[in-house]
Amino acid sequence: MAQDKPINPVLKQVLELGPPLAFFLIYLRIRDETYMVGETLYSGFIVATLIFVPILLIAIAVLWRLTGKLSRMQIFTAFMVIFFGGLTAWFNDERFFKMKTTLVYGSFAVILGIGLMLRRSYLEWIMSDMLPMRPEGWMILTRRLALGFGALAVANEILWRNFSTDVWVKVETFGFPLALFALLWWQIVSLQRFMIVPEDTEG
Numbered sequence: 499m500a501q502d503k504p505i506n507p508v509l510k511q512v513l514e515l516g517p518p519l520a521f522f523l524i525y526l527r528i529r530d531e532t533y534m535v536g537e538t539l540y541s542g543f544i545v546a547t548l549i550f551v552p553i554l555l556i557a558i559a560v561l562w563r564l565t566g567k568l569s570r571m572q573i574f575t576a577f578m579v580i581f582f583g584g585l586t587a588w589f590n591d592e593r594f595f596k597m598k599t600t601l602v603y604g605s606f607a608v609i610l611g612i613g614l615m616l617r618r619s620y621l622e623w624i625m626s627d628m629l630p631m632r633p634e635g636w637m638i639l640t641r642r643l644a645l646g647f648g649a650l651a652v653a654n655e656i657l658w659r660n661f662s663t664d665v666w667v668k669v670e671t672f673g674f675p676l677a678l679f680a681l682l683w684w685q686i687v688s689l690q691r692f693m694i695v696p697e698d699t700e701g
Contacts, residue, residue: 505564513557513564515675521550522671529664543592543663551583570624571606578602596658596666599674604651610644635692639685646681650674 528542540548558576562568582598585591613620619636621643631639654674658666 505561509564510561513561517550517554517557518671518675520553521546522667524549525667538590540587540590541592543667544586544590544595547583547586547592547595551579554579574605575602592663593658596654599654599670600651600658603647603654607644607647607651610640610647614640614644629686630694631689632692632694635689638692639689642685643681646678650677 525543525546528545531542531545533540533542533545554576558568558572561572578598578601582594582601585594610620614637619633619640621640622631622633622636654670657669
């Protein structure tokens with residue numbers, strides 16, 4: 499089994515947040531352009547999507563090389579980006595890439611929901627080493643995050659179907675990550691009573 503390797507936290511944040519920010523900047527630069535590839539005309543959004551996919555894969559590969567591991571969430575997200583990025587290019591339809599966000603968040607909500615129906619917390623299975631917490635705390639956190647991911651999935655559907663691509667790109671890049679970060683931070687604060695604090699040992 500691969501051993502976890504230490505990594506500079508700033509570098510880790512750059513590798514995780516850099517690809518979405520790069521997509522945002524590339525999109526702003528070429529959003530009004532069109533590109534002829536073969537006999538097909540592609541919009542700036544679709545070209546930015548095609549550039550984003552290898553950037554994300556390179557960042558994930560570097561992260562894996564430096565840390566020795568990848569989370570299941572990272573692997574799943576990478577698969578979804580590749581799959582829907584490919585559909586976007588194949589059908590020359592930006593809606594596929596926009597729907598990707600709905601399916602990612604929706605899948606997380608469904609997976610966590612299935613675990614709750616089985617009286618299990620799949621979050622505990624994934625994150626227990628990073629966040630020691632009593633079982634009742636994990637169940638509360640799982641329930642809240644399942645609802646949160648479901649709400650984000652619905653919000654994305656409303657967003658891409660009713661607003662411009664510019665608005666969707668901005669919310670996708672900044673709005674959804676900030677909302678998820680705020681939700682997670684709120685949970686960490688509100689569930690402190692369930693946290694397990696390791697006892698100090700001497701000698």
